[in-house]
Amino acid sequence: MRIGLVVGLTIYVAILSLRNTAAATSTDKVTSIAVLPLKNLCKDTEIEWLGYGFAESVSTKLSNVSSIQIVERSRLSDALKELKLQASGLVDPAKAGKLGKLVGAQYVILGSFQKIGESLKADARVVSVETSVSNKGVEVSGALKDVFNIESDLALKLMEALGKTPTENESVSIAKPETSSITAYEWKVKGVQAMQKDNDPAKAISCFDKAIDLKTDYADAYCDRGIAYYSKGDFDKAMADYAKAISFDPKHYITYYNRAAVYFAQNEYDMAMADYDKAIDLNPNFAPSYNGRGMIYLEKEDYDRAIAEYDKAIKLDPTYAFAYCNRGNAYDEKDDLKHALQDYNKSISLKPNVAGTYYDRGMAYLNNKMYTQAKSDLDKAISLDPNGPTGAEAKKLLEEIP
Numbered sequence: 001m002r003i004g005l006v007v008g009l010t011i012y013v014a015i016l017s018l019r020n021t022a023a024a025t026s027t028d029k030v031t032s033i034a035v036l037p038l039k040n041l042c043k044d045t046e047i048e049w050l051g052y053g054f055a056e057s058v059s060t061k062l063s064n065v066s067s068i069q070i071v072e073r074s075r076l077s078d079a080l081k082e083l084k085l086q087a088s089g090l091v092d093p094a095k096a097g098k099l100g101k102l103v104g105a106q107y108v109i110l111g112s113f114q115k116i117g118e119s120l121k122a123d124a125r126v127v128s129v130e131t132s133v134s135n136k137g138v139e140v141s142g143a144l145k146d147v148f149n150i151e152s153d154l155a156l157k158l159m160e161a162l163g164k165t166p167t168e169n170e171s172v173s174i175a176k177p178e179t180s181s182i183t184a185y186e187w188k189v190k191g192v193q194a195m196q197k198d199n200d201p202a203k204a205i206s207c208f209d210k211a212i213d214l215k216t217d218y219a220d221a222y223c224d225r226g227i228a229y230y231s232k233g234d235f236d237k238a239m240a241d242y243a244k245a246i247s248f249d250p251k252h253y254i255t256y257y258n259r260a261a262v263y264f265a266q267n268e269y270d271m272a273m274a275d276y277d278k279a280i281d282l283n284p285n286f287a288p289s290y291n292g293r294g295m296i297y298l299e300k301e302d303y304d305r306a307i308a309e310y311d312k313a314i315k316l317d318p319t320y321a322f323a324y325c326n327r328g329n330a331y332d333e334k335d336d337l338k339h340a341l342q343d344y345n346k347s348i349s350l351k352p353n354v355a356g357t358y359y360d361r362g363m364a365y366l367n368n369k370m371y372t373q374a375k376s377d378l379d380k381a382i383s384l385d386p387n388g389p390t391g392a393e394a395k396k397l398l399e400e401i402p
Contacts, residue, residue, distance in 0.1 A: 030069050030285055031067060031069065031106055031107065031162065031164070032070075032071065032107075032317075033068060033070055033106070033107045033108070033109060034070075034071040034076055034099065034100055034103050034107070035055045035058050035059045035062070035070065035076075035109045036076070036096075036108065036109065036111075037051040037052045037055040038054045038055065038110075038122060039110075039112040040112070040114070041113065042115050047115055048193075049186060049189045049193055050113055050189075052192055052196070053147070053151075053185065053186070054111075054113060054124075054151060054154065056192060057148075057178060058109065058124075058151060058154060058155050058158065059073075060178065061151070061152065061155035061173070062155055062174075064166075066170070067164060068162075068164065069285055069286075069316075072288070073196060076099075077196050077197075079099055079103045080099065082351075082353065085099065093127045093133060093134045094132045096108040096110055096127040096132065096134075097127060097129045097130075097131070097132030101129055102319075102350075103319065104317050104319030104320070105129055106130070107126050107127060107128060107129060107162065108127045108129060109124055109125070109126055109127075110127065111124030111125060115144065118143060119143055119144060120141065120143070120144045120147060120150055121139070121140070121141040122139070122150060122154055123137055123140075124137060124138055126158065126161045126162060135161050138154065138160075138161055139157075140153040140157065145182070148177035148178070148182070155174050156171075156174060179215050179218055179220075181214050181215045183214055184211045184214035184215035184218055186211075187211035187221075188207070188208060188211040188220060188221045188224065190207040191203075191204040191206075191207030191208040191211065191224055192224060194207055195224075195227070195228060195231075201228040201231045202232070204224075204225075204228040205225055205228045205232075208221050208222075208224055208228065212225070217248045218248070219244075219245045219246075220245075222255075223242065223245040223254060223255045226241030226242045226245065226255070235265065238258075242255050242258060242262070243259075253283045253286065256275040256278045257279040257286070257288065257289055257292065259275050260272040260273075260275035260276045260279065260289075261292070263275060269299060269300065272292070272296055273293060276289050276293045276296070280293075285316060286316075287312075287314075287317040287323065288320075290309045290310070290316070290323075291309070291310065291320065291323045291326060293309045294306045294307070294308075294310045294313065294327070294330070298326065298329060303333050303334050306326075307330045307331070310323050310324075310326055310327035311327070319350055320350075321346075321348075321351040321354070321357070322347070322351075324347035325343065325354075325357045327343045328341070328342075328343030328347065328360065329360055331343060332360075332363075332364045337364060337368055340364050341361070341364065344360060344361035344364065345361075348361070354384070355381040355384035355385035355388070355390040355394075356381070356390050358377045358378070358380040358381040358394075359381040359390050359394050362376075362377030362397065363397065365377060366378075366397060371402060374397075374401060375398065375401055378394040378397055378398050379398075381394040382395060382398075
């Protein structure tokens with residue numbers, strides 16, 4: 001079993017519910033952006049969720065612009081943990097630049113907010129990953145009850161800071177509130193916070209339940225609850241929620257992507273492929289969908305087509321560590337050890353603490369009777385995942401080494 005293949009599937013499952021349905025034209029330059037939760041400057045912990053709300057909303061609104069690509073929620077969360085940084089309050093541009101490089105972003109958006117009476121003030125700035133230099137920042141304010149308008153204003157000002165001009169249709173999408181119920185929105189964001197910050201699917205599901213009770217056609221909440229159910233291994237409930245999300249928003253490409261992951265886990269490859277195809281139709285710039293199609297072709301032993309899909313994913317996202325690992329697996333199946341090792345090495349350089357990649361490279365070494373190298377990689381996989389499935393599989397393979 002290829003461990004990297006499985007990791008490549010699950011790592012992007014808990015991702016932002018974006019709704020970009022337009023592809024960038026050939027003359028547009030796609031800009032990759034990571035949006036961090038805003039820091040709460042107040043002592044009132046009851047509004048902590050607003051920091052995540054601003055990040056969610058700004059990300060969703062900016063994703064409606066065809067020339068902007070948003071770094072997925074889970075990838076950003078993993079990077080923050082890897083760098084031992086807080087999810088919010090990252091004010092050092094140098095650290096922001098380091099984070100951006102790790103997730104493949106060209107810019108990082110960070111900032112803060114504070115509640116003053118019944119008013120809300122938020123400020124944010126754009127940090128260039130290449131130079132670690134931030135702009136002078138943007139500021140918005142308004143009544144707390146008008147938080148959706150405040151978020152739209154912030155997104156528009158950040159676009160201006162990025163040098164982007166939205167089309168008329170994109171401006172309409174940016175101005176559109178996620179839902180008509182602020183309370184439902186609050187519970188949905190708290191659910192996201194429970195998943196992203198606390199890694200607590202049960203708590204997240206409880207929050208999403210409250211959001212859906214208040215707004216029964218809340219597509220984003222259904223999608224995110226499906227993600228939480230998936231993380232608990234409850235595929236039936238995840239699929240039911242994805243179906244609901246699609247019924248309320250047929251252009252919700254992330255839902256198709258997530259549903260494909262469930263089909264893949266159940267070995268229903270044709271159904272998974274149909275959903276990956278739909279996700280790509282809706283957003284051709286989303287690299288994980290191509291990685292997903294590549295995994296299906298790899299399972300079907302169509303290695304050349306798998307490599308072609310991984311090539312597309314990597315072209316869109318040159319820092320996509322799991323796509324490199326999976327392409328390495330395809331090359332290894334073709335007995336092309338040279339290219340396989342190049343991809344495994346690249347994957348490890350991008351994400352050096354993933355047990356599955358060492359396992360897969362160790363397996364490639366073992367298949368080529370390079371026992372010293374195989375033992376070293378399998379030992380590394382065990383050290384990174386001593387009590388998990390990857391470590392257990394690595395221990396079995398070690399027994400095969402003469």
